[in-house]
Amino acid sequence: MRWQDLRRSGNVEDRRGMSGGGKVAIGGIGMIIVLAIGLLTGQDPGEILGNLQGTETQQPAQTRPPGPLPDDKTADFVSAVLGSTEDVWGEIYKANDAQYEQPTLQMFEDATQSACGGASSAMGPFYCPADQKVYIDLDFCNELRDRFKAPGDFAVAYVVAHEVGHHVQNLMGVSSQLQEQRGRISKEEYNKLSVKLELQADFFAGVWANHAQQMEKILEPGDLEAALTAANAIGDDKLQKESQGYVVPDAFTHGSSKQRMYWFKKGFETGDLNQGKYEDIR
Numbered sequence: 001m002r003w004q005d006l007r008r009s010g011n012v013e014d015r016r017g018m019s020g021g022g023k024v025a026i027g028g029i030g031m032i033i034v035l036a037i038g039l040l041t042g043q044d045p046g047e048i049l050g051n052l053q054g055t056e057t058q059q060p061a062q063t064r065p066p067g068p069l070p071d072d073k074t075a076d077f078v079s080a081v082l083g084s085t086e087d088v089w090g091e092i093y094k095a096n097d098a099q100y101e102q103p104t105l106q107m108f109e110d111a112t113q114s115a116c117g118g119a120s121s122a123m124g125p126f127y128c129p130a131d132q133k134v135y136i137d138l139d140f141c142n143e144l145r146d147r148f149k150a151p152g153d154f155a156v157a158y159v160v161a162h163e164v165g166h167h168v169q170n171l172m173g174v175s176s177q178l179q180e181q182r183g184r185i186s187k188e189e190y191n192k193l194s195v196k197l198e199l200q201a202d203f204f205a206g207v208w209a210n211h212a213q214q215m216e217k218i219l220e221p222g223d224l225e226a227a228l229t230a231a232n233a234i235g236d237d238k239l240q241k242e243s244q245g246y247v248v249p250d251a252f253t254h255g256s257s258k259q260r261m262y263w264f265k266k267g268f269e270t271g272d273l274n275q276g277k278y279e280d281i282r
Contacts, residue, residue: 001153002218009082013106014075016138074138075107081157082134084218085164088211092273103127103167105134105160125159127166129175134163148233152226154219158205158264159230165204169197174278188250195236196281198254199263202231203276206267214271224268231260 086102093100106112111120115130121137128135136159144159145151169175178193185193209227212218232238235257237247254260259282267276 001157001220001223002216003077003080003084003153003157006080006216006218007083007087008076008079009086009102009105011086011102011104012075012079012082013104013133015112016107016109018108074141077153077156078105078107078136078138078160081160082164084212084216085161085208087215088208089164089168091215092207092211101132101171103132103134103164105136108135108137109139110137125163127163127170129166129170132167132170134160134167136160136163144230144233148230150226150230150233152222152229154223154226155230158209158227161205161208162201164208165201166197168204169201169278174200177278191251191253194253195255195259196278199259199281200276200278202255202260203263203267203281206264206269207271207273207276209264209268210271224265227264228261231264232257235260 082105086100090100090102106114109121111118112135113119114128114133114135116126116128119126119135121139124140124143125134125136127133140159141156144155166175174197178197181190181193205227209219209224234254236252236254237249237256240247240251249256255263263276263281270276
C-alpha cells in the first residue's frame with residue numbers, strides 16, 4: 001500500500017504507556033474466543049465484558065513513558081489511514097451538501113476507558129458511539145498477521161476503515177436505530193440486525209478504498225487480496241468453526257466470511273453509498 005505520502009490525521013490520541021484504569025484479565029475463556037466476539041465491533045464493549053465469566057481487574061504496569069515510540073511506523077501508518085478516511089468522507093459529505101464530523105482514534109496498550117465502558121486489548125479494535133472514538137491496541141496488527149493469517153498494510157487499513165464506517169453509521173443515525181431494538185426483539189433477530197450493521201461497515205470500508213484510490217492512488221498489487229483475506233479470516237462462521245468446531249448461524253453478529261468479503265468488494269467496486277443502504281444489506 002502506498003501510504004507514505006498520505007496526510008496524517010490530527011485526531012489521534014496516543015495513550016500507550018498510560019494506565020487504562022484497570023486491565024481486564026480474561027479467565028475461563030480462550031483469547032481467540034474473546035477476539036472473535038470483539039473484532040471489528042460497534043457493540044458496547046462494557047456489555048461484552050459483562051457477559052464474560054471469570055473476569056477480574058488488576059492495575060497494569062507502566063513500563064515506559066507514555067506516547068509515541070522512536071521510529072513508530074505502525075502508529076504513523078494508522079494516522080495516515082485515518083487521515084485518508086477523513087479526506088474521503090469529507091469529500092463524500094461535501095458532495096452531498098453536508099459537513100463530515102471527524103472521529104478521534106485512540107491508541108492504547110492492554111486496557112483503556114471509553115465512554116462505552118472499560119475495554120481490553122483482547123477485544124480487538126472497536127468504535128464507541130458515545131464519544132465518537134475508534135480504539136485500537138496496535139498489537140492487534142500483529143494478531144491480524146500472525147493469528148489470523150492476514151498480513152499486509154492494507155489488511156490493517158481495512159480494519160481502521162471498517163471502524164470509521166461505524167462512525168459514519170453513527171452520524172447517519174443507523175447505529176441508534178439498532179440500539180432502539182435492544183430488548184424489544186429476540187436475541188436471534190437482534191443478531192441479524194447486528195450482522196447488517198457490520199456488513200454495511202465493511203461496505204463503507206470498500207467505499208473508502210475506492211475513493212482513496214481515485215484520490216491518492218494508494219493501491220499496490222495484492223492489496224485488495226489482503227483486505228479480502230482479512231474479511232474472510234474474521235467471518236463468524238470461520239471463527240466459530242475454529243473456536244468451537246461447529247457453526248451456529250443464529251449466533252452470527254458480524255456476518256459470514258462470504259458476506260464480509262462480498263460487501264467490502266461491492267463497496268470498492270461501486271464507490272456508491274446508494275449501493276449499500278442498511279435496509280438492502282443481506
